[in-house]
Amino acid sequence: MTDGTRTYLDNNASAPLRDSARAAMVAAMDVTGNPSSVHAEGRRARAIVETAREHVAELVGARPSEIVFTSGATEANNAVMDAGWKAICVSAIEHDSVLAPARACGAKVIALPASQDGVVDLGSVQEALSHAAQGGARALLSVMMANNETGVIQPVAEAADLARSLGVALHVDAVQGVGRLPVDFASLGADTLTISAHKLGGPRGVGALVIRDGVNLPALVKGGGQERRRRGGTENVVGIAGFGAAAAEVARDVEAMKRASALRDQLEASVMSLTPDAVIIGRNAARIGNTSCIAVPGKQAETLVIRMDMEGVAISAGAACTSGKVGANTVITAMGLPDSVARSAVRVSLGAETSETDIAAFLAAWQKVAGGAALAA
Secondary structure: OEOOOOEEOEOOOOOOOOHHHHHHHHHHHOOOOOOOOOOHHHHHHHHHHHHHHHHHHHHHOOOHHHEEEEOOHHHHHHHHHOOOOOEEEEEOOOOHHHHHHHHHOOOEEEEEOEOOOOOEOHHHHHHHHHHHOHHHOOEEEEOOOEOOOOOEEOOHHHHHHHHHHHOOEEEEEOOOOEOOEOOOHHHHOOOEEEEEHHHOOOOOOOEEEEEOOOOOOOOOEOOOOHHHHOEOOOOOHHHHHHHHHHHHHHHHHHHHHHHHHHHHHHHHHHHHHHOOOOEEOOOOOOEOOOEEEEEOOOOOHHHHHHHHHHOOEEOEOOOHHHOOOOOOOHHHHHOOOOHHHHOOEEEEEOOOOOOHHHHHHHHHHHHHHHOOOOOOO
16 A cells, blocks of 8 residues: 555555544444443443444354454463463464463473464374373364464465364464455354454454354453453443444455455566566465565665665564564574574565555566665665
């Protein structure tokens, strides 16, 4: 998306707020009641929350009763990891909001390797699950739907089959998959799934944990009966209203995502022409159509991002949650790629509003910053 002076290509970090979400939030600000109150004002607030719940449930193929609103996917992922598991099998390319709480919760953590194409190795999954489930231990498998940095789609359905066969629970971080891939929680086979509003054009600071009916998890927040006693505290009515409005529109983005995929392919072909030494990470694997992870060995990712920013183009070096930390990209390192690649990888992520003009602006900046005439980083 270009606003005349800036080109925004960091949609995996946060997508622009949709007009419908902004309008829904403004309208919700004028609703006075607490959604837990039984009077008319409270019922109006409750109706906003429940309408949004229906839209989010429809988006991911779940029942409204399975949707728990949270402050975002990080809270939701933390809650699942900290649910009293004896063993957690987790892919090494997961987002840090999964990896960090898994390592801190006291469970035995079994890391699952990924191929150099960025796909979790199913053979290692089966072996790890067999160990994790020994003696009937309460075990969890966590596999993301699509990687936030490479865009590589993970074999979630196959992992679900393996987990079910061994009585292991399955968690899916679907933050980057929803809106870019068909998601049907009812048939996926997962026990829990997380999504985030601001990746879909909703507001920041609100998300959802989808918990399959019949699956028991400890309350995310204790001290209130909200969210069917799963998360205490007055609901963020304004944020939830925006989330619901964005969710209701996401299904219309299918054609826009097809267009984004074509633009992404055009961008990558031009990048390889301008910088023949560049590496498109995950190029040989199935990827969500909006994401390109590009490495230029010999350059530093942080330097590339800063120079592109100075040229008016917003991209990123790794997940936004960790982009302030200088060093090798941990996802790329976990894929077994060389350090020179891991230290130079940047992410370009397109959105529904990305245009040919945006791609042209990116390529003009890229030629100046990383092309043959550019100084070595």
